[in-house]
Amino acid sequence: MENYNENNIFNDEQEEISDVHMLMKSWINERCSPDILPYNNLVNDLLEQLEVQSEIIDSNKNENVNAAFQNMLCQQEMDRVKFILKNYLRTRLNKIEKYANYIYQNPTYYERLSDKEITYCEQYKELVDSHLLKSSLETAPAFLQNLNENNMIVKPTLDEPVFCRVKEDIGEVQIQGRQGISITINMKKNNVFMLRYKAIESFLEEGRVELL
Amino acid sequence: MYADQGAKLVKEAKKTQDILPEYNIELVRDVQREIRTLHHNTTVLLRQYDIRNSSQENPGASASIILHHQSLKRNKRCLLAYHYHRLKKIEEFCWELGHIPQELLPNLSSQETDFSTEYQSIINDYSSNFTGIDLSSSLEPPKDPYIEIRVLKDCGEIYTENGLVTLSKNSQHYLRRTDVEHLINEGYLKHIK
Numbered sequence: 168m169e170n171y172n173e174n175n176i177f178n179d180e181q182e183e184i185s186d187v188h189m190l191m192k193s194w195i196n197e198r199c200s201p202d203i204l205p206y207n208n209l210v211n212d213l214l215e216q217l218e219v220q221s222e223i224i225d226s227n228k229n230e231n232v233n234a235a236f237q238n239m240l241c242q243q244e245m246d247r248v249k250f251i252l253k254n255y256l257r258t259r260l261n262k263i264e265k266y267a268n269y270i271y272q273n274p275t276y277y278e279r280l281s282d283k284e285i286t287y288c289e290q291y292k293e294l295v296d297s298h299l300l301k302s303s304l305e306t307a308p309a310f311l312q313n314l315n316e317n318n319m320i321v322k323p324t325l326d327e328p329v330f331c332r333v334k335e336d337i338g339e340v341q342i343q344g345r346q347g348i349s350i351t352i353n354m355k356k357n358n359v360f361m362l363r364y365k366a367i368e369s370f371l372e373e374g375r376v377e378l379l
Numbered sequence: 380m381y382a383d384q385g386a387k388l389v390k391e392a393k394k395t396q397d398i399l400p401e402y403n404i405e406l407v408r409d410v411q412r413e414i415r416t417l418h419h420n421t422t423v424l425l426r427q428y429d430i431r432n433s434s435q436e437n438p439g440a441s442a443s444i445i446l447h448h449q450s451l452k453r454n455k456r457c458l459l460a461y462h463y464h465r466l467k468k469i470e471e472f473c474w475e476l477g478h479i480p481q482e483l484l485p486n487l488s489s490q491e492t493d494f495s496t497e498y499q500s501i502i503n504d505y506s507s508n509f510t511g512i513d514l515s516s517s518l519e520p521p522k523d524p525y526i527e528i529r530v531l532k533d534c535g536e537i538y539t540e541n542g543l544v545t546l547s548k549n550s551q552h553y554l555r556r557t558d559v560e561h562l563i564n565e566g567y568l569k570h571i572k
Binding site for chain 1: 462
């Protein structure tokens with residue numbers, strides 16, 4: 168019985184490592200990209216695993232010195248995972264707030280957000296719009312009251328330069344440069360490039376590059 | 380006239396990037412008044428001259444209308460920039476402390492106070508989906524699970540994993556960071572390095 172238990176814990180940890188690793192990648196990509204990336208559904212799995220882990224810690228809390236030491240290490244690791252989760256979610260919220268109007272007008276963006284993020288985005292947009300209207304433009308003539316003029320909507324700058332590492336051989340790729348000049352680069356595994364985000368957007372989606 | 384006041388508003392926002400100064404209701408009202416005057420002038424001008432058909436004949440009038448219209452748009456931009464800049468500051472407080480500090484409350488307009496309460500409830504709605512983690516805690520990566528803290532202001536008893544701890548002024552404790560983080564943010568405790 169004891170053996171079985173240990174194995175179980177061990178398996179759980181193994182799984183957690185890979186999940187945490189995946190989340191870390193999503194987190195780094197999210198932080199480095201100017202655009203909002205698709206939501207990583209691992210968040211909820213990880214939260215459940217954290218819960219399980221903290222129950223394990225609680226259950227062998229008073230066993231012996233070794234267990235106490237092990238618990239502290241676990242606790243620290245859990246704090247780190249929580250930090251990444253929190254930072255991942257907050258980074259996304261930050262972008263959602265910034266681009267709320269743009270997201271609202273482009274339903275394709277909804278697919279990248281979680282249901283909760285969609286609610287957040289809609290509530291936030293409504294709140295900000297109504298505040299701005301009430302406090303600044305309520306008495307202004309109607310033609311000035313539009314808050315969604317084209318030049319007022321903040322869009323993600325897809326031309327922003329990003330660093331990326333190639334994860335698998337992609338081969339020759341045409342990159343649009345300045346003033347319509349295009350250049351060809353050879354993207355080999357483990358190469359690092361600095362390119363416009365737009366140029367590697369599709370590769371990032373397919374998981375063939377990662378941002379740095 | 381012609382968006383001078385609006386520019387003043389924006390300058391004020393720019394000068395006070397790190398703090399939240401008193402809401403400048405008078406300047407805001409001035410700009411709003413200017414918008415109405417400009418709009419009034421434009422309608423009068425438009426009525427006087429039939430610009431659409433004969434802009435060539437009255438270059439003066441059409442230039443005047445364009446100038447008025449541009450000032451209107453500029454004023455709108457300045458007003459929105461000022462208010463939006465303040466919103467961002469308020470949002471920061473909501474995330475960091477969970478509320479606006481008491482001493483800053485008089486600096487907010489009544490609409491801004493409403494905004495902060497509603498924004499807070501949006502945050503809470505969202506955070507309640509993730510019970511395991513405290514979304515509003517510090518965005519600094521954690522170094523140690525336990526930290527040494529000194530109590531600056533009495534804050535009574537708190538629950539920690541080892542039971543109740545009484546935090547009385549000037550005492551020093553070694554506690555879980557996550558248990559006391561919000562008290563550090565609020566200025567009750569000090570993290571001793």
